[in-house]
Amino acid sequence: TMMPTDSAMVTTNKVDEDIDLNGVALKGYRGGMEDSMISFLKSGGYTNAADDAALKDTWYTFDKVNFKMGSSTELEAGSQVQLDNLVAILKAYPDAKIKVGGYTDKVGDEANNVKLSTARANYIKSALEKAGVGAQVIGAEGYGSKFATVAATASDAERAIDRKMAVRFAK
Structure with missing residues (x-):
């Protein structure tokens, strides 16, 4: 059996706090x-960003929004809060x-991975639209495993870091 990696340890120790x-x-x-x-917005980082290029490399990964395995329409319990x-x-x-991005791990057919991650990004976009902030969501894209860092041969738990949803600010 493998010892859990540091990143896995950090994840399990995360505790909800009040974020102002x-x-x-x-x-x-x-x-x-x-x-x-919120820190970025409060600091004026968004207002002061000259254009989209100044924002495109900073992504904010959802800590709690996860889809059920293989699904693009069913979220795991606890996702809605975030x-x-x-x-x-x-x-x-x-x-x-903002723009929404979907990502998968390196396992499976890449065309399917792109399709799944795109469907997930669009699901998040439509959920935000239904909540009344659709005008602020200017794009949704699925990247498949293009940015995945963990080998396909690694364990499912190790590859979890590559299976994520994220947003970035956009102009």
């Missing part, structure tokens, strides 16, 4: 998605726009 969104407390991880996005938090952040900063 202009006086409203959101439940999230210190240094997690909400915390990082989607709701993202909606709250966008409503608090109506000028901010």
